[in-house]
Amino acid sequence: xxxxxxxxxxxxxxxxxxxxxxxxxxxxxxxxxxxxxxxxxxxxxxxxxxxxxxxxxxxxxxxxxxxxxxxxxxxxxxxxxxxxxxxxxxxxxxxxxxxxxxxxxxxxxxxxxxxxxxxxxxxxxxxxxxxxxxxxxxxxxxxxxxxxxxxxxxxxxxxxxxxxxxxxxxxxxxxxxxxxxxxxxxxxxxxxxxxxxxxxxxxx
Amino acid sequence: xxxxxxxxxxxxxxxxxxxxxxxxxxxxxxxxxxxxxxxxxxxxxxxxxxxxxxxxxxxxxxxxxxxxxxxxxxxxxxxxxxxxxxxxxxxxxxxxxxxxxxxxxxxxxxxxxxxxxxxxxxxxxxxxxxxxxxxxxxxxxxxxxxxxxxxxxxxxxxxxxxxxxxxxxxxxxxxxxxxxxxxxxxxxxxxxxxxxxxxxxxxx
Numbered sequence: 346x347x348x349x350x351x352x353x354x355x356x357x358x359x360x361x362x363x364x365x366x367x368x369x370x371x372x373x374x375x376x377x378x379x380x381x382x383x384x385x386x387x388x389x390x391x392x393x394x395x396x397x398x399x400x401x402x403x404x405x406x407x408x409x410x411x412x413x414x415x416x417x418x419x420x421x422x423x424x425x426x427x428x429x430x431x432x433x434x435x436x437x438x439x440x441x442x443x444x445x446x447x448x449x450x451x452x453x454x455x456x457x458x459x460x461x462x463x464x465x466x467x468x469x470x471x472x473x474x475x476x477x478x479x480x481x482x483x484x485x486x487x488x489x490x491x492x493x494x495x496x497x498x499x500x501x502x503x504x505x506x507x508x509x510x511x512x513x514x515x516x517x518x519x520x521x522x523x524x525x526x527x528x529x530x531x532x533x534x535x536x537x538x539x540x541x542x543x544x545x546x547x548x549x
Numbered sequence: 550x551x552x553x554x555x556x557x558x559x560x561x562x563x564x565x566x567x568x569x570x571x572x573x574x575x576x577x578x579x580x581x582x583x584x585x586x587x588x589x590x591x592x593x594x595x596x597x598x599x600x601x602x603x604x605x606x607x608x609x610x611x612x613x614x615x616x617x618x619x620x621x622x623x624x625x626x627x628x629x630x631x632x633x634x635x636x637x638x639x640x641x642x643x644x645x646x647x648x649x650x651x652x653x654x655x656x657x658x659x660x661x662x663x664x665x666x667x668x669x670x671x672x673x674x675x676x677x678x679x680x681x682x683x684x685x686x687x688x689x690x691x692x693x694x695x696x697x698x699x700x701x702x703x704x705x706x707x708x709x710x711x712x713x714x715x716x717x718x719x720x721x722x723x724x725x726x727x728x729x730x731x732x733x734x735x736x737x738x739x740x741x742x743x744x745x746x747x748x749x750x751x752x753x
Contacts, residue, residue, distance in 0.1 A: 412593070412598060413593055526740050546600045
């Protein structure tokens with residue numbers, strides 16, 4: 346519940362407005378629930394301000410998070426048809442990204458993940474979107490498929506006012522150092538520990 | 550990224566379906582960001598499944614989270630006008646709840662908070678909604694305005710398949726023990742520490 350007042354005012358030569366409008370790099374990490382969910386909640390707020398939203402899901406299976414995808418597609422339609430909120434694009438790695446003709450069965454996941462990052466870094470260079478969610482993006486970083494150093498460089502040099510939220514466990518230290526906002530979600534208690542199963546409207 | 554498989558299957562005599570459909574009591578606590586945001590992200594998923602959503606914000610000021618409120622009001626309209634998703638109600642304590650004629654200036658916050666909880670417990674008894682967000686509800690509990698014991702009892706005895714998510718710092722131990730899912734959000738790094746201010750599309 347931050348009240349919008351910084352604890353200290355840095356001697357960085359920036360005006361309040363410049364500090365206010367600095368594009369945010371946020372990382373949601375840790376073993377608990379809510380990393381992606383909070384990122385989509387942030388995207389909801391950004392959508393409401395008319396921001397151009399792009400979600401890139403670095404997940405193999407399309408089974409999870411279909412609820413958010415479906416809700417955001419409806420929000421995107423609200424923008425396109427009624428001018429409410431901002432436009433929404435939702436891309437997932439699944440069996441190959443929507444913009445490529447490659448099929449997942451023909452390529453390996455590492456290559457598909459690298460294709461995803463290459464596309465994102467092109468879009469960042471073009472300042473295509475206002476708010477990017479790179480969902481589960483820490484995994485290809487962790488597995489060495491994508492260079493953390495390159496990601497930090499591209500994000501560090503991004504122009505305009507492009508906000509980026511990255512989710513996933515075990516965020517690399519270099520990424521954490523580069524981020525403005527880092528939240529760790531810790532599991533205190535989880536219903537699956539008690540043998541309960543995922544359910545409609547909660548897990549999907 | 551839970552894959553829907555419980556680690557253990559309890560010897561509780563319940564069928565898989567019963568365990569799957571058990572109503573969830575979730576608590577998002579801790580000093581980090583994302584507690585409310587993740588709750589609204591969960592509500593988005595529930596909305597997409599057609600669940601009846603009710604948000605109760607136990608906050609004094611209406612300045613924060615207007616983005617989510619506005620986005621959810623649009624989602625509620627999508628339901629009412631086009632039958633997409635579920636219905637949405639959004640109540641905030643602010644200067645008095647929408648269902649009461651009392652104005653905040655005439656009553657104290659403790660009484661207003663108690664009125665809010667009384668209404669919620671009536672609705673829970675009537676099984677009015679499928680998914681409740683009690684946003685910042687830990688504060689009136691922490692300050693002793695509302696009895697934690699009563700809350701745990703009402704929630705523990707709730708009928709039907711009513712999911713409840715409670716957010717706020719310093720969730721009382723008795724509530725944590727009663728919850729199915731508890732996530733603690735820990736601040737690793739926050740831009741306001743570096744003197745940056747809240748900004749449009751991010752903080753509101």
